[in-house]
Amino acid sequence: MPEHRVGTLEEFETARQELLAEEKALTRRGDELARKRRELPWVPVDKDYGFETENGTKALADLFYGRSQLLVYHFMFGPSYEAGCPVCSSIADTLDANAIHLRARDVTLICSSRAPLDKLLAYRERMGWSFDWVSTVGGDFHRDLGFLYTEDELRLFLEGDIPPMVSQMAQATGTDVFGYVTEGPGLSAYALSDGMVYRTYVTTARGLEPAMAYYGLLDRTPSGRHEQDEETHWLRRHDEYGGT
Template sequence: MNSPAIVSREEWLAARKELLAREKQFDRERDALSAQRRALPMVEITEPYVFDGPNGAVGLVDLFDGRSQLIVYHFMLAPDWDAGCTGCSLLADNIGHLAHLHAARTSFAAVSRAPLANITKFRERMGWDFPWFSSHGTSFNYDFHVTMDESVAPVLFNFRTKEELREAGIGSWALSGEQHGLSVFLREGDRVFHTYSTYSRGTDLLNGTFNYLDLTPLGRQEEAGIMNWVRHHDDYGDRAEEDGCGHCDA
Protein backbone atom coordinates (compact mmCIF):
# COMPACT_ATOMS: atom_id res chain seq x y z
CA MET A 1 0.00 0.00 0.00
CA ASN A 2 1.30 3.45 -0.92
CA SER A 3 1.89 5.95 1.86
CA PRO A 4 0.17 9.36 1.74
CA ALA A 5 1.95 12.23 0.00
CA ILE A 6 4.37 14.29 2.09
CA VAL A 7 3.35 17.96 2.11
CA SER A 8 3.78 21.13 4.15
CA ARG A 9 1.65 21.81 7.23
CA GLU A 10 -0.26 24.48 5.28
CA GLU A 11 -1.08 22.04 2.46
CA TRP A 12 -2.12 19.41 5.00
CA LEU A 13 -4.41 21.91 6.76
CA ALA A 14 -6.11 22.85 3.49
CA ALA A 15 -6.73 19.18 2.65
CA ARG A 16 -7.97 18.50 6.18
CA LYS A 17 -10.48 21.37 6.01
CA GLU A 18 -11.77 20.07 2.69
CA LEU A 19 -12.27 16.64 4.24
CA LEU A 20 -13.90 18.19 7.32
CA ALA A 21 -16.59 19.72 5.13
CA ARG A 22 -17.39 16.27 3.75
CA GLU A 23 -17.35 14.77 7.26
CA LYS A 24 -19.86 17.38 8.46
CA GLN A 25 -22.07 16.65 5.46
CA PHE A 26 -21.86 12.94 6.25
CA ASP A 27 -22.83 13.62 9.88
CA ARG A 28 -25.97 15.44 8.74
CA GLU A 29 -26.83 12.68 6.28
CA ARG A 30 -26.27 10.05 8.97
CA ASP A 31 -28.56 11.91 11.38
CA ALA A 32 -31.27 12.06 8.71
CA LEU A 33 -30.81 8.36 7.94
CA SER A 34 -31.07 7.48 11.64
CA ALA A 35 -34.31 9.46 11.88
CA GLN A 36 -35.70 7.58 8.87
CA ARG A 37 -34.67 4.28 10.47
CA ARG A 38 -36.47 5.17 13.70
CA ALA A 39 -39.59 6.05 11.72
CA LEU A 40 -39.85 2.65 10.02
CA PRO A 41 -43.17 0.87 10.60
CA MET A 42 -43.13 -2.28 12.71
CA VAL A 43 -44.52 -5.81 12.51
CA GLU A 44 -45.92 -7.73 15.46
CA ILE A 45 -44.18 -11.02 16.23
CA THR A 46 -46.73 -13.71 17.03
CA GLU A 47 -44.55 -16.81 16.60
CA PRO A 48 -43.95 -18.32 20.07
CA TYR A 49 -40.18 -18.71 19.75
CA VAL A 50 -38.51 -20.61 22.58
CA PHE A 51 -34.80 -20.04 23.19
CA ASP A 52 -32.45 -22.01 25.38
CA GLY A 53 -30.55 -19.87 27.86
CA PRO A 54 -28.46 -20.32 31.00
CA ASN A 55 -31.62 -20.36 33.12
CA GLY A 56 -33.63 -22.63 30.84
CA ALA A 57 -36.22 -22.03 28.15
CA VAL A 58 -37.31 -18.43 27.52
CA GLY A 59 -39.48 -16.60 25.02
CA LEU A 60 -38.57 -13.64 22.86
CA VAL A 61 -40.23 -11.24 25.30
CA ASP A 62 -37.97 -12.57 28.06
CA LEU A 63 -34.87 -11.48 26.14
CA PHE A 64 -35.94 -7.87 26.80
CA ASP A 65 -35.27 -8.49 30.51
CA GLY A 66 -38.01 -6.00 31.36
CA ARG A 67 -36.74 -3.23 29.09
CA SER A 68 -38.53 -1.55 26.18
CA GLN A 69 -36.12 -2.35 23.36
CA LEU A 70 -34.08 -5.37 22.34
CA ILE A 71 -31.14 -5.61 19.96
CA VAL A 72 -30.39 -9.14 18.76
CA TYR A 73 -27.10 -9.93 17.05
CA HIS A 74 -27.43 -12.99 14.83
CA PHE A 75 -24.11 -14.64 15.63
CA MET A 76 -22.89 -17.23 13.12
CA LEU A 77 -22.42 -20.44 15.09
CA ALA A 78 -23.97 -23.50 13.46
CA PRO A 79 -24.81 -26.70 15.37
CA ASP A 80 -21.82 -28.57 13.94
CA TRP A 81 -19.23 -25.80 14.38
CA ASP A 82 -16.55 -25.91 17.07
CA ALA A 83 -16.09 -22.12 17.03
CA GLY A 84 -18.04 -19.06 15.97
CA CYS A 85 -17.42 -17.00 12.85
CA THR A 86 -14.26 -14.89 13.12
CA GLY A 87 -16.07 -11.80 11.81
CA CYS A 88 -18.87 -12.17 14.35
CA SER A 89 -16.25 -12.74 17.02
CA LEU A 90 -14.47 -9.52 16.08
CA LEU A 91 -17.74 -7.65 16.44
CA ALA A 92 -18.42 -9.37 19.77
CA ASP A 93 -15.03 -8.19 21.04
CA ASN A 94 -16.25 -4.64 20.37
CA ILE A 95 -19.43 -4.90 22.45
CA GLY A 96 -19.08 -2.43 25.30
CA HIS A 97 -20.45 -2.46 28.82
CA LEU A 98 -24.17 -3.12 28.53
CA ALA A 99 -24.98 -0.77 31.42
CA HIS A 100 -25.05 2.09 28.91
CA LEU A 101 -27.66 0.39 26.72
CA HIS A 102 -29.63 -0.63 29.80
CA ALA A 103 -29.74 3.01 30.92
CA ALA A 104 -31.51 3.73 27.62
CA ARG A 105 -34.09 0.98 28.28
CA THR A 106 -32.43 -1.30 25.72
CA SER A 107 -31.27 -4.89 26.09
CA PHE A 108 -28.75 -6.74 23.96
CA ALA A 109 -28.49 -10.45 23.25
CA ALA A 110 -26.76 -12.68 20.75
CA VAL A 111 -28.64 -15.61 19.22
CA SER A 112 -27.14 -18.59 17.40
CA ARG A 113 -28.49 -21.84 16.00
CA ALA A 114 -25.93 -23.96 17.85
CA PRO A 115 -27.06 -25.81 20.98
CA LEU A 116 -26.48 -23.94 24.23
CA ALA A 117 -23.65 -26.27 25.29
CA ASN A 118 -21.67 -25.33 22.16
CA ILE A 119 -22.36 -21.63 22.72
CA THR A 120 -21.30 -21.83 26.36
CA LYS A 121 -18.03 -23.58 25.53
CA PHE A 122 -17.06 -21.02 22.89
CA ARG A 123 -18.26 -18.09 25.01
CA GLU A 124 -16.06 -19.21 27.89
CA ARG A 125 -13.10 -19.58 25.55
CA MET A 126 -13.57 -16.00 24.33
CA GLY A 127 -14.24 -14.56 27.79
CA TRP A 128 -17.47 -12.78 26.85
CA ASP A 129 -20.27 -12.10 29.31
CA PHE A 130 -23.08 -10.68 27.15
CA PRO A 131 -26.37 -12.65 27.04
CA TRP A 132 -26.29 -15.37 24.38
CA PHE A 133 -29.15 -17.72 23.58
CA SER A 134 -29.67 -20.76 21.38
CA SER A 135 -32.42 -20.84 18.76
CA HIS A 136 -31.69 -24.52 18.05
CA GLY A 137 -34.80 -26.38 16.95
CA THR A 138 -36.78 -23.21 16.18
CA SER A 139 -37.52 -21.32 12.98
CA PHE A 140 -36.06 -18.07 14.34
CA ASN A 141 -32.90 -18.06 12.21
CA TYR A 142 -34.84 -18.96 9.07
CA ASP A 143 -37.57 -16.41 9.73
CA PHE A 144 -34.98 -13.65 10.10
CA HIS A 145 -32.99 -14.89 7.10
CA VAL A 146 -29.68 -15.67 8.78
CA THR A 147 -29.75 -19.39 8.01
CA MET A 148 -30.22 -20.26 4.35
CA ASP A 149 -31.70 -23.66 3.56
CA GLU A 150 -34.11 -23.90 0.63
CA SER A 151 -35.57 -27.10 2.06
CA VAL A 152 -36.83 -25.01 4.99
CA ALA A 153 -37.49 -21.56 3.50
CA PRO A 154 -36.79 -19.64 0.29
CA VAL A 155 -33.42 -17.88 0.17
CA LEU A 156 -33.73 -14.20 1.08
CA PHE A 157 -30.50 -12.51 2.13
CA ASN A 158 -30.20 -8.79 2.75
CA PHE A 159 -33.73 -8.41 1.37
CA ARG A 160 -32.81 -9.97 -1.98
CA THR A 161 -34.05 -13.24 -3.42
CA LYS A 162 -31.80 -15.98 -4.73
CA GLU A 163 -32.30 -14.73 -8.27
CA GLU A 164 -31.55 -11.12 -7.30
CA LEU A 165 -28.39 -12.18 -5.47
CA ARG A 166 -27.15 -14.09 -8.50
CA GLU A 167 -27.96 -11.18 -10.81
CA ALA A 168 -25.94 -8.91 -8.52
CA GLY A 169 -22.98 -11.28 -8.73
CA ILE A 170 -23.09 -12.17 -5.04
CA GLY A 171 -21.12 -15.31 -4.27
CA SER A 172 -22.60 -18.68 -3.37
CA TRP A 173 -21.79 -18.02 0.31
CA ALA A 174 -25.01 -15.98 0.57
CA LEU A 175 -27.20 -18.78 -0.79
CA SER A 176 -26.74 -21.40 1.92
CA GLY A 177 -25.63 -21.84 5.49
CA GLU A 178 -25.22 -19.29 8.27
CA GLN A 179 -25.15 -15.52 7.86
CA HIS A 180 -24.72 -12.67 10.31
CA GLY A 181 -27.05 -9.79 10.96
CA LEU A 182 -28.80 -7.68 13.55
CA SER A 183 -32.48 -7.26 14.39
CA VAL A 184 -34.24 -4.74 16.61
CA PHE A 185 -37.46 -5.26 18.55
CA LEU A 186 -39.79 -3.05 20.56
CA ARG A 187 -41.94 -4.27 23.45
CA GLU A 188 -45.33 -2.91 24.48
CA GLY A 189 -46.43 -4.94 27.47
CA ASP A 190 -46.20 -8.57 26.36
CA ARG A 191 -46.48 -7.67 22.68
CA VAL A 192 -43.25 -7.73 20.67
CA PHE A 193 -42.68 -5.87 17.40
CA HIS A 194 -39.92 -6.19 14.83
CA THR A 195 -38.71 -2.73 13.80
CA TYR A 196 -35.42 -3.20 11.94
CA SER A 197 -32.94 -5.72 10.58
CA THR A 198 -29.63 -5.27 8.81
CA TYR A 199 -27.13 -7.66 7.27
CA SER A 200 -23.77 -7.73 5.54
CA ARG A 201 -22.02 -4.34 5.84
CA GLY A 202 -25.02 -2.96 7.69
CA THR A 203 -23.30 -4.08 10.90
CA ASP A 204 -20.10 -2.13 10.16
CA LEU A 205 -21.06 0.74 12.45
CA LEU A 206 -21.08 -1.70 15.41
CA ASN A 207 -17.46 -2.64 14.87
CA GLY A 208 -15.22 -0.26 16.77
CA THR A 209 -12.06 -1.89 15.40
CA PHE A 210 -13.09 -1.04 11.84
CA ASN A 211 -14.09 2.49 12.85
CA TYR A 212 -10.66 3.05 14.37
CA LEU A 213 -8.88 1.58 11.35
CA ASP A 214 -10.92 3.75 8.99
CA LEU A 215 -9.20 6.76 10.59
CA THR A 216 -5.74 5.48 9.69
CA PRO A 217 -3.73 5.68 6.45
CA LEU A 218 -3.56 1.89 6.10
CA GLY A 219 -7.29 1.45 6.73
CA ARG A 220 -8.71 -2.06 7.06
CA GLN A 221 -5.86 -3.67 5.11
CA GLU A 222 -8.08 -5.96 3.06
CA GLU A 223 -6.04 -6.07 -0.14
CA ALA A 224 -5.78 -9.86 0.17
CA GLY A 225 -9.52 -10.26 0.76
CA ILE A 226 -12.36 -8.94 2.88
CA MET A 227 -11.43 -9.39 6.56
CA ASN A 228 -8.62 -11.69 5.45
CA TRP A 229 -6.50 -10.86 8.48
CA VAL A 230 -9.24 -11.33 11.11
CA ARG A 231 -8.80 -14.17 13.61
CA HIS A 232 -10.28 -15.08 16.96
CA HIS A 233 -8.54 -12.85 19.49
CA ASP A 234 -6.68 -15.81 21.00
CA ASP A 235 -5.49 -17.05 17.60
CA TYR A 236 -3.39 -14.23 16.15
CA GLY A 237 0.03 -15.01 14.79
CA ASP A 238 1.42 -14.97 11.30
CA ARG A 239 -1.10 -13.67 8.77
CA ALA A 240 -1.46 -16.90 6.85
CA GLU A 241 -2.94 -17.00 3.37
CA GLU A 242 -6.53 -17.74 4.28
CA ASP A 243 -9.80 -16.63 2.78
CA GLY A 244 -11.42 -13.69 4.50
CA CYS A 245 -14.76 -13.81 6.24
CA GLY A 246 -16.41 -12.87 2.94
CA HIS A 247 -19.83 -12.17 4.46
CA CYS A 248 -19.65 -8.45 3.85
CA ASP A 249 -20.13 -7.73 0.16
CA ALA A 250 -23.88 -8.19 -0.30
Protein backbone atom coordinates in the same frame (compact mmCIF):
# COMPACT_ATOMS: atom_id res chain seq x y z
CA MET B 1 3.89 1.31 3.58
CA PRO B 2 3.14 2.62 0.03
CA GLU B 3 4.59 5.89 -1.22
CA HIS B 4 2.36 8.90 -0.67
CA ARG B 5 2.31 12.55 -1.56
CA VAL B 6 4.15 14.69 1.01
CA GLY B 7 3.08 18.29 1.56
CA THR B 8 3.49 21.23 3.87
CA LEU B 9 1.57 21.82 7.08
CA GLU B 10 -0.38 24.58 5.33
CA GLU B 11 -1.40 22.19 2.53
CA PHE B 12 -2.44 19.60 5.11
CA GLU B 13 -4.57 22.10 7.05
CA THR B 14 -6.32 23.30 3.90
CA ALA B 15 -7.11 19.77 2.74
CA ARG B 16 -8.11 18.76 6.27
CA GLN B 17 -10.65 21.59 6.53
CA GLU B 18 -12.16 20.59 3.19
CA LEU B 19 -12.41 17.00 4.35
CA LEU B 20 -13.88 18.08 7.70
CA ALA B 21 -16.73 19.81 5.90
CA GLU B 22 -17.52 16.56 4.08
CA GLU B 23 -17.25 14.55 7.31
CA LYS B 24 -19.72 16.86 9.02
CA ALA B 25 -22.11 16.52 6.08
CA LEU B 26 -21.85 12.74 6.34
CA THR B 27 -22.57 12.93 10.07
CA ARG B 28 -25.70 14.98 9.43
CA ARG B 29 -26.76 12.46 6.77
CA GLY B 30 -26.21 9.69 9.31
CA ASP B 31 -28.46 11.51 11.78
CA GLU B 32 -31.17 11.68 9.11
CA LEU B 33 -30.91 7.95 8.39
CA ALA B 34 -31.08 7.19 12.12
CA ARG B 35 -34.32 9.18 12.30
CA LYS B 36 -35.74 7.24 9.34
CA ARG B 37 -34.83 3.94 11.03
CA ARG B 38 -36.80 5.00 14.09
CA GLU B 39 -39.76 5.89 11.87
CA LEU B 40 -39.99 2.46 10.25
CA PRO B 41 -43.36 0.77 10.87
CA TRP B 42 -43.32 -1.76 13.69
CA VAL B 43 -44.29 -5.33 12.79
CA PRO B 44 -46.03 -7.45 15.45
CA VAL B 45 -44.18 -10.70 16.14
CA ASP B 46 -46.98 -13.26 16.29
CA LYS B 47 -44.93 -16.46 16.05
CA ASP B 48 -44.11 -18.27 19.29
CA TYR B 49 -40.33 -18.49 19.03
CA GLY B 50 -38.53 -20.49 21.68
CA PHE B 51 -35.00 -20.05 23.03
CA GLU B 52 -32.83 -22.16 25.30
CA THR B 53 -31.21 -19.97 27.95
CA GLU B 54 -29.17 -20.51 31.09
CA ASN B 55 -32.49 -20.28 32.97
CA GLY B 56 -34.54 -22.65 30.83
CA THR B 57 -36.67 -22.22 27.73
CA LYS B 58 -37.89 -18.67 27.16
CA ALA B 59 -40.13 -16.81 24.73
CA LEU B 60 -38.94 -13.76 22.83
CA ALA B 61 -40.75 -11.41 25.22
CA ASP B 62 -38.83 -12.94 28.14
CA LEU B 63 -35.49 -11.94 26.59
CA PHE B 64 -36.11 -8.22 27.23
CA TYR B 65 -35.38 -8.87 30.93
CA GLY B 66 -37.57 -6.02 32.14
CA ARG B 67 -36.56 -3.47 29.52
CA SER B 68 -38.65 -2.16 26.63
CA GLN B 69 -36.08 -2.57 23.83
CA LEU B 70 -34.10 -5.57 22.62
CA LEU B 71 -31.19 -5.91 20.21
CA VAL B 72 -30.38 -9.41 18.95
CA TYR B 73 -27.14 -10.16 17.15
CA HIS B 74 -27.56 -13.28 15.02
CA PHE B 75 -24.18 -14.90 15.63
CA MET B 76 -22.95 -17.45 13.05
CA PHE B 77 -22.56 -20.55 15.21
CA GLY B 78 -24.47 -23.40 13.56
CA PRO B 79 -25.17 -26.86 14.97
CA SER B 80 -22.19 -28.35 13.08
CA TYR B 81 -19.73 -25.65 14.19
CA GLU B 82 -17.07 -26.40 16.77
CA ALA B 83 -16.30 -22.70 17.33
CA GLY B 84 -17.95 -19.40 16.48
CA CYS B 85 -17.33 -17.52 13.24
CA PRO B 86 -14.17 -15.38 13.64
CA VAL B 87 -15.85 -12.33 12.08
CA CYS B 88 -18.88 -12.66 14.35
CA SER B 89 -16.46 -13.11 17.23
CA SER B 90 -14.79 -9.79 16.41
CA ILE B 91 -18.22 -8.15 16.41
CA ALA B 92 -19.06 -9.78 19.74
CA ASP B 93 -15.95 -8.17 21.26
CA THR B 94 -17.56 -4.79 20.57
CA LEU B 95 -21.05 -5.88 21.62
CA ASP B 96 -19.87 -7.25 24.95
CA ALA B 97 -18.15 -4.01 25.93
CA ASN B 98 -21.23 -1.95 25.06
CA ALA B 99 -23.95 -4.11 26.61
CA ILE B 100 -23.76 -2.35 29.99
CA HIS B 101 -24.12 1.07 28.36
CA LEU B 102 -27.11 -0.11 26.33
CA ARG B 103 -28.78 -1.41 29.48
CA ALA B 104 -28.49 2.10 30.93
CA ARG B 105 -30.64 3.28 28.00
CA ASP B 106 -33.39 0.66 28.43
CA VAL B 107 -31.92 -1.73 25.82
CA THR B 108 -31.12 -5.40 26.37
CA LEU B 109 -28.48 -6.87 24.06
CA ILE B 110 -28.18 -10.61 23.46
CA CYS B 111 -26.73 -12.99 20.88
CA SER B 112 -28.70 -15.78 19.26
CA SER B 113 -27.32 -18.87 17.50
CA ARG B 114 -28.53 -22.30 16.42
CA ALA B 115 -25.77 -24.34 18.09
CA PRO B 116 -26.59 -26.17 21.33
CA LEU B 117 -26.47 -23.92 24.38
CA ASP B 118 -23.59 -25.79 26.01
CA LYS B 119 -21.39 -25.10 22.97
CA LEU B 120 -22.30 -21.42 23.03
CA LEU B 121 -21.60 -21.02 26.74
CA ALA B 122 -18.28 -22.85 26.53
CA TYR B 123 -17.18 -20.59 23.67
CA ARG B 124 -18.37 -17.52 25.55
CA GLU B 125 -16.21 -18.53 28.50
CA ARG B 126 -13.21 -19.01 26.20
CA MET B 127 -13.70 -15.54 24.73
CA GLY B 128 -14.29 -13.88 28.10
CA TRP B 129 -17.66 -12.37 27.18
CA SER B 130 -20.55 -11.83 29.57
CA PHE B 131 -23.57 -11.01 27.35
CA ASP B 132 -26.58 -13.32 27.36
CA TRP B 133 -26.42 -15.90 24.58
CA VAL B 134 -29.43 -18.01 23.61
CA SER B 135 -29.86 -21.06 21.43
CA THR B 136 -32.85 -21.06 19.12
CA VAL B 137 -35.36 -23.90 19.43
CA GLY B 138 -35.55 -24.82 15.75
CA GLY B 139 -34.41 -22.62 12.90
CA ASP B 140 -37.46 -20.40 12.36
CA PHE B 141 -36.17 -17.32 14.20
CA HIS B 142 -33.06 -16.95 12.04
CA ARG B 143 -34.80 -18.25 8.92
CA ASP B 144 -37.69 -15.80 9.13
CA LEU B 145 -35.23 -12.90 9.26
CA GLY B 146 -33.18 -14.13 6.29
CA PHE B 147 -30.17 -15.40 8.26
CA LEU B 148 -30.54 -19.12 7.51
CA TYR B 149 -30.32 -20.66 4.04
CA THR B 150 -31.35 -23.96 2.50
CA GLU B 151 -29.19 -26.19 0.32
CA ASP B 152 -31.35 -25.35 -2.70
CA GLU B 153 -30.83 -21.64 -2.13
CA LEU B 154 -27.08 -22.16 -1.89
CA ARG B 155 -26.76 -24.65 -4.76
CA LEU B 156 -25.37 -22.25 -7.37
CA PHE B 157 -22.87 -20.89 -4.88
CA LEU B 158 -21.76 -24.35 -3.74
CA GLU B 159 -21.38 -25.58 -7.33
CA GLY B 160 -19.20 -22.60 -8.26
CA ASP B 161 -15.68 -21.63 -7.27
CA ILE B 162 -15.67 -21.27 -3.51
CA PRO B 163 -13.78 -18.12 -2.46
CA PRO B 164 -10.69 -18.96 -0.36
CA MET B 165 -12.01 -16.71 2.41
CA VAL B 166 -15.13 -18.86 2.77
CA SER B 167 -13.07 -22.05 2.97
CA GLN B 168 -10.84 -20.36 5.54
CA MET B 169 -13.80 -19.45 7.73
CA ALA B 170 -15.39 -22.87 7.40
CA GLN B 171 -12.16 -24.49 8.53
CA ALA B 172 -11.84 -22.01 11.41
CA THR B 173 -15.30 -22.97 12.68
CA GLY B 174 -14.69 -26.70 12.36
CA THR B 175 -17.33 -27.37 9.72
CA ASP B 176 -17.54 -27.70 5.93
CA VAL B 177 -18.38 -24.91 3.49
CA PHE B 178 -22.06 -25.83 3.31
CA GLY B 179 -22.34 -25.93 7.09
CA TYR B 180 -20.66 -22.55 7.34
CA VAL B 181 -22.62 -20.61 4.70
CA THR B 182 -25.95 -22.05 5.84
CA GLU B 183 -25.73 -19.49 8.64
CA GLY B 184 -25.82 -15.73 8.11
CA PRO B 185 -25.02 -12.80 10.41
CA GLY B 186 -27.49 -10.08 11.24
CA LEU B 187 -28.88 -7.65 13.76
CA SER B 188 -32.54 -7.30 14.62
CA ALA B 189 -34.29 -4.87 16.96
CA TYR B 190 -37.53 -5.20 18.95
CA ALA B 191 -39.84 -3.17 21.14
CA LEU B 192 -42.06 -4.49 23.93
CA SER B 193 -45.23 -2.45 24.39
CA ASP B 194 -48.36 -3.46 26.33
CA GLY B 195 -47.19 -7.06 26.35
CA MET B 196 -46.74 -7.24 22.55
CA VAL B 197 -43.38 -7.70 20.84
CA TYR B 198 -42.74 -5.69 17.67
CA ARG B 199 -39.89 -6.05 15.19
CA THR B 200 -38.54 -2.57 14.46
CA TYR B 201 -35.34 -3.04 12.42
CA VAL B 202 -33.22 -5.68 10.67
CA THR B 203 -29.84 -5.40 8.96
CA THR B 204 -26.91 -7.52 7.76
CA ALA B 205 -23.71 -7.31 5.69
CA ARG B 206 -22.22 -3.78 5.82
CA GLY B 207 -25.15 -2.70 7.97
CA LEU B 208 -23.27 -4.44 10.78
CA GLU B 209 -20.20 -2.19 10.49
CA PRO B 210 -21.16 0.04 13.46
CA ALA B 211 -20.51 -3.05 15.59
CA MET B 212 -17.12 -3.55 13.90
CA ALA B 213 -15.37 -0.65 15.59
CA TYR B 214 -11.96 -1.58 14.23
CA TYR B 215 -13.06 -0.66 10.68
CA GLY B 216 -13.93 2.89 11.70
CA LEU B 217 -10.50 3.19 13.30
CA LEU B 218 -8.69 1.61 10.34
CA ASP B 219 -10.47 4.06 8.03
CA ARG B 220 -8.56 6.82 9.82
CA THR B 221 -5.10 5.27 9.44
CA PRO B 222 -2.67 5.87 6.55
CA SER B 223 -3.27 2.45 4.98
CA GLY B 224 -6.99 2.20 5.71
CA ARG B 225 -8.53 -1.26 5.67
CA HIS B 226 -5.93 -2.46 3.17
CA GLU B 227 -8.00 -5.53 2.24
CA GLN B 228 -7.80 -5.24 -1.54
CA ASP B 229 -6.72 -8.43 -3.32
CA GLU B 230 -6.48 -10.40 -0.07
CA GLU B 231 -7.74 -13.94 -0.66
CA THR B 232 -8.03 -14.77 3.02
CA HIS B 233 -9.42 -12.63 5.80
CA TRP B 234 -7.00 -10.97 8.21
CA LEU B 235 -9.46 -11.16 11.12
CA ARG B 236 -8.79 -13.70 13.87
CA ARG B 237 -10.39 -14.37 17.22
CA HIS B 238 -8.84 -12.08 19.79
CA ASP B 239 -6.97 -14.97 21.43
CA GLU B 240 -5.42 -16.08 18.11
CA TYR B 241 -3.29 -13.11 17.11
CA GLY B 242 -0.22 -14.31 18.95
CA GLY B 243 2.43 -11.69 19.57
CA THR B 244 0.82 -8.83 17.64
